[in-house]
Each structure stands twice: as C-alpha cells, then as structure tokens.
Amino acid sequence: MLRGARPAATPAPSVAAMTEPLLIGAMVRTLGAYPSGWRQPGAHRDPAGDAAVLRRIAEEAEGAGLDYLFFGDWLATGPDLEFRDPYLLARIDPLSAVLHLAAVTSRIGLIATVNTTYADPYATARQLASLDLLSGGRAGVNLVTGAEPRAAGNHGRDAHADNETRYDRAEEFVTALRRLWDSWGDDAWIADAERGVLIDADALRGADLQGEHVRVTGPLNVARPPQGQIPIVHAGTSPRSRALAATEADLALIGVPDLAAAVETRSILRDLAAESGRSPDALKVIAPILPVVAETDAEARRIVERLLALVPLAEGHQRERTAFPANRTVDALADALGVAEDDTLRASAFDAPVTAAEVERLGDRGAALVERVGRIAGLVVSGTAADADRPLAWRHLVAAHAVPAAFVVGDAAAVADHVETWRDEGAADGFNVLSAYQPAQFEAFTRLAAPELRRRGLLGRAGETLRDRLGVTSYVDA
Ligand SMILES: Cc1cc2nc3c(=O)[nH]c(=O)nc-3n(C[C@H](O)[C@H](O)[C@H](O)COP(=O)(O)O)c2cc1C
Known part of the structure; x- marks a missing residue:
C-alpha cells in the first residue's frame, strides 16, 4: 500500500484517541483578523515587514506546540477591502509564505490555500510535493473554490x-492531485550506483485523467513526497462543499456562529463521511x-473595547469613500434591529452614551447586542446601577453589529474553558486560532493560553509529519 493511503479496515477509535489533544493551528493574517486590529498600539501594519512578522509567528507557534500554520487566500483586491477585510488588501501568496517558513521551522505543519477554480492541478501537485520534500513531510493544502467574483478577471x-x-x-x-502524488511508487527511486539503475521504471505510472475540467497525463516530475498523500483541507459552506469535505478531505474548516451550529455542522459532516x-x-x-487574551479578564475586555x-x-x-461599508451608521443599526422608525435613535451621535431608556427601545435583538458587548468589552449602559466608568457608546454597538466576531475574551482559563467545552459537546476536533x-x-x-491548554491535555500532539500529527489516514484511491 502506498504511503498515505487509507488502510483496508478503519480501526474503531480507542478511548485514548478520543481524549488525545485537539488539533490546534494558527490561521495567520499578518494585518490581524479584526478590521481595526492594525490600528491598535504596536500592531503590525505594513505588508513590507510581513516576512519578519511571519517568521516571528511561526517560531512562536512551533514553540507553543501548535500543529500547523494555516494561510488562506483571495485572488483579487480592491479599495472596498480596506474597511471590510483589510488583511485581504495586500499579502504574500500562501505557498510562498509556507515555503519561506519551512526553512525557519522544523516541526510545525504548513498548510497553504489553493483555489481549484483557477489553479493548474499539475503545477499545484508539483508545488505541494516540493514543499513536502523541502519541509520533511509537513505540507498540507486547503482547497477552496473561491467566493470572489473579481478573481475571474485576473x-x-x-x-x-x-x-x-x-x-x-x-x-x-x-483526483488529479492524488494520482500525481501516487505516480511514483514508494520505492521507485533506487539509485543503485553499482548497477547504474536510478529508478524502477515500473514503479512510475501516469495520472491519465481525462475529465471535463481537468486533463493531466503525468507522472509528476517531482519524486514522491514524504507523506505520500499530502493532507487535504477543505473550506466552504454549500452542500457541494460539504460533500467534497466528507468524501475527500482530512480536515474540514467550518465557519459557524455558535456552539449549537458547530455541533450540528460537525454531525452532518461526519454522517456524510460515513x-x-x-x-x-x-x-x-x-x-x-x-x-x-490577557493576564486578566478586565485587561482582555479593555482590548476588545479598543x-x-x-x-x-x-x-x-470616510463618508466620501464610495467603497465604505453601508452598515457603519446608527441608522443602519436601527434598520437591522427593526427599530428604524424611532427618529430619536437615528439621530444618536456615535460618541453619545447609550442610555437605559434607549436600550428599552432597541427591542430584544438590541438588548442581546447590548448584553454581548457588555460581556466581551465590559461596557456599561449609562444610568444603570452598575459602575459606569466605562460607558457603552453608540460607536461600540454599531461596530459590534457591523463587524461581528466570535471573540473569546478573558484570561488563559477562559480560552481553555471554551476549547474544552467545544470538545466535550462534540462541536470540533480542533481550532484555527485567529488573532x-x-x-x-x-x-x-x-504565552498565556497555550500552556494552560497543554496542562489540560488539549494541545500538544505528537508526530513527525503533518499527517502523523493530524492522525488522519483518509485517502480514497483514485
Ligand atoms: C473557515 C473558512 C475559511 C475559508 N477560507 C477561504 C480562503 O482562504 N479563500 C477562499 O477563497 N475561500 C475560503 N473559504 C471558502 C469561501 O468562503 C467560500 O465559501 C467558498 O470558496 C465557496 O464555496 P461555497 O459556496 O461552497 O461556500 C473559507 C471558508 C471557511 C468556512
């Protein structure tokens, strides 16, 4: 059986396997995962300095025992991204980034995103096999089909x-990737100097794929990668995406609003896989x-407030910028909460404190938003019994609504509690850590959360190659 191939019978998971550490990787966005992140004191804000920041993140991640570095991708840019997703505006190509980081790390997995709609499968198989060889079996690929229409024009x-x-x-x-990676048998490279035989020609086979969209003959002109089959990650949301993840992927990335949605999505994906x-x-x-995360809950909440x-x-x-998102006004918030007819609310200034009487008029969804902002940012409604030295202003409410983010705020224990709860509830087998x-x-x-995760047995998998670390054997022989 070829390296990376699925064993004939899949063994039942042992109890030890069920309590092993989770898969935890860093989803790297150098300009930060929250749109105002780059404006924070001391934050990295210049793509010209990305190489140094990437190396620092990679070394930190490897030192903390994370399983992989993950790089997304987006195949177009435009001024609208400045306010929506600044990290997408200008950034290093993911395969180039992981190749660079392969040289400054030795244990951590390296996962790069490739867009199957536009990439060439032969070139992709070759790049990934090269990365796997150069990194000693640490390559992984996240296959996406892309949601950015402007990519077409590029x-x-x-x-x-x-x-x-x-x-x-x-x-x-x-299918093309799989066949190309299998186009060299495990023992194809002989290098018998005495006999003058370099390869076993019989161990070389074509890819021979004549599809509707992809045609490739093979074999691959890179030797067999150390992992044999390089782990495949898939990220998407549609039913076709789920089917692809269930049949082909080792890792499925989900984007879900809460624990219940994660439990449901994971269960659907597992059923489809079965x-x-x-x-x-x-x-x-x-x-x-x-x-x-910070030393104390209070400090972490102050960061969210900022x-x-x-x-x-x-x-x-910003008013004059045509590309400015339409939802960044009190009007838009009132519209979204279904209270647009309330002229007093519409006239509220961004920096005016939100009063208890106004919260009343915001309805149930408004009250839930106020509660959430209080919880994650420690901000208090004016005129309530609570200490109001950090008053909630309209600015905070509009921002929290316009740019939703599933923050987990607090000290190391708060982060570890979240991870543990999601594991115990069957919501996830692992996490991509955004910053x-x-x-x-x-x-x-x-520095703070990772040691606590390790202490609780939630972080710290073993394994030389990425495939070993992931503990995955899935591979359908193409
Ligand atoms: C967690 C997550 C991460 C994703 N990362 C990327 C990415 O980096 N690049 C990309 O083009 N699409 C990415 N996608 C997929 C797109 O958002 C989009 O869903 C997909 O390309 C279109 O397929 P769909 O219609 O099946 O969702 C990601 C999806 C999820 C859920």
Whole structure:
C-alpha cells in the first residue's frame, strides 16, 4: 500500500484517541483578523515587514506546540477591502509564505490555500510535493473554490463559474492531485550506483485523467513526497462543499456562529463521511476561535473595547469613500434591529452614551447586542446601577453589529474553558486560532493560553509529519 493511503479496515477509535489533544493551528493574517486590529498600539501594519512578522509567528507557534500554520487566500483586491477585510488588501501568496517558513521551522505543519477554480492541478501537485520534500513531510493544502467574483478577471475568465461547475472542477482537481502524488511508487527511486539503475521504471505510472475540467497525463516530475498523500483541507459552506469535505478531505474548516451550529455542522459532516464509506473519525472538523487574551479578564475586555472603538464608522472623510461599508451608521443599526422608525435613535451621535431608556427601545435583538458587548468589552449602559466608568457608546454597538466576531475574551482559563467545552459537546476536533492583531495578540495566546491548554491535555500532539500529527489516514484511491 502506498504511503498515505487509507488502510483496508478503519480501526474503531480507542478511548485514548478520543481524549488525545485537539488539533490546534494558527490561521495567520499578518494585518490581524479584526478590521481595526492594525490600528491598535504596536500592531503590525505594513505588508513590507510581513516576512519578519511571519517568521516571528511561526517560531512562536512551533514553540507553543501548535500543529500547523494555516494561510488562506483571495485572488483579487480592491479599495472596498480596506474597511471590510483589510488583511485581504495586500499579502504574500500562501505557498510562498509556507515555503519561506519551512526553512525557519522544523516541526510545525504548513498548510497553504489553493483555489481549484483557477489553479493548474499539475503545477499545484508539483508545488505541494516540493514543499513536502523541502519541509520533511509537513505540507498540507486547503482547497477552496473561491467566493470572489473579481478573481475571474485576473485569470482570463469572463465570469466566476457557478457553484456546481466550481465543485465539478474541484472534484476532478483532487483526483488529479492524488494520482500525481501516487505516480511514483514508494520505492521507485533506487539509485543503485553499482548497477547504474536510478529508478524502477515500473514503479512510475501516469495520472491519465481525462475529465471535463481537468486533463493531466503525468507522472509528476517531482519524486514522491514524504507523506505520500499530502493532507487535504477543505473550506466552504454549500452542500457541494460539504460533500467534497466528507468524501475527500482530512480536515474540514467550518465557519459557524455558535456552539449549537458547530455541533450540528460537525454531525452532518461526519454522517456524510460515513455515507461515503469512510470512518467519520477520519474527517476532523476544525472551528475558528478568535481569542482576545490577557493576564486578566478586565485587561482582555479593555482590548476588545479598543478594537470596537477603532472600527472606522461613517464619519469624517470616510463618508466620501464610495467603497465604505453601508452598515457603519446608527441608522443602519436601527434598520437591522427593526427599530428604524424611532427618529430619536437615528439621530444618536456615535460618541453619545447609550442610555437605559434607549436600550428599552432597541427591542430584544438590541438588548442581546447590548448584553454581548457588555460581556466581551465590559461596557456599561449609562444610568444603570452598575459602575459606569466605562460607558457603552453608540460607536461600540454599531461596530459590534457591523463587524461581528466570535471573540473569546478573558484570561488563559477562559480560552481553555471554551476549547474544552467545544470538545466535550462534540462541536470540533480542533481550532484555527485567529488573532485580532499581530504579533501581540498571537503572542498573548502562545504565552498565556497555550500552556494552560497543554496542562489540560488539549494541545500538544505528537508526530513527525503533518499527517502523523493530524492522525488522519483518509485517502480514497483514485
Ligand atoms: C473557515 C473558512 C475559511 C475559508 N477560507 C477561504 C480562503 O482562504 N479563500 C477562499 O477563497 N475561500 C475560503 N473559504 C471558502 C469561501 O468562503 C467560500 O465559501 C467558498 O470558496 C465557496 O464555496 P461555497 O459556496 O461552497 O461556500 C473559507 C471558508 C471557511 C468556512
């Protein structure tokens, strides 16, 4: 059987396997995962300095025992991203980033995103096999079909293909990768100097794929990668995405609003995996986590307050920017909460404190928003019994609504409690750790939260290759 191939019978998970540490990786966005992150004191804010920041994050992550570094991708840019997702505006290509980091790390996995709608499968198989060889078996790939229509114009297409077409191509793309990585047998390289035989020609086979979207002959012109089959991650949301994850992926990334949605999504994915003949345990479901962590809960809440306060709202020069998001006004908030007819609310200034009487008029959804902002940022409604030295202003409410983020706020124990609860409830097999800004917030995670996660047995898997670390064997022989 080839390296990385699925064993004939999937063993039942042992109790030890069920309590082993989770899979925990860093989802790296150098300009921070929250749109106002780059404005924080001391935050990295210049892509020209990305290389140094990337190296620092990689070293921190490896030192803390994280399983992998993960890099997303987006194949276009434009001024609208400045306010929506600043980290997408300008950044290093993910494969280039992981290749660079392969040289400054020795244990951590390196996962780069590739867009199957636009990438060439032969070139992709070759790049990943090269990364796997150069990193000693630490490569992984996140396959996405892309949600950015402007990518079409950058790749000579008239339009971004529809969901069905993109996933049809993605399925063929995976088959092509698999066949190319298997085009060299494990023992194909002989290098017998005495006999003058370099390879076993019989151990070399073609890919021979004649699909509707992908055609590739093979074999691959890179020797067999150390992992054999490089672990495949998939991230998407549509039914076709779930089917692809369930049948082909080792890791499925989910983006969910809460614990209940994660439990449901993981259960659907596991059922689909079982339906396709795999062990559900072969598919690991990874949820995002955006910890804002500090020495104390109070300090962490102050950081969130600052993040909310610095979200650009529709004021000053931003009003003239055509690309400015429409939802950054009190009006838009009132609309969204269904209380737009209340003229008094609409006239509220961003920096005016929110009063108890106003909260009354915001309705149930408004009250829930106020409660959440109080919980994550420690802000208090004026005129209530609570200590109001940190008053809630309209600015905070508009920002929290316009830029929702699943912050987990507090000290190390708060972050570990979250991870533990999600594990115990069956919501996730692991987490992608996002950081509101770099490198300070990631360092706070590795310095404060990671030791606590290790202490509780939630972090710290063993394994030389990424596949070993992930503990995955899924691979359907193409
Ligand atoms: C957690 C998560 C991370 C993702 N990361 C990326 C990414 O880096 N690049 C990308 O093009 N799509 C990414 N996607 C997928 C897109 O958001 C989008 O869902 C997909 O490309 C279109 O497929 P869908 O219609 O099946 O969702 C991600 C999705 C999730 C859930």
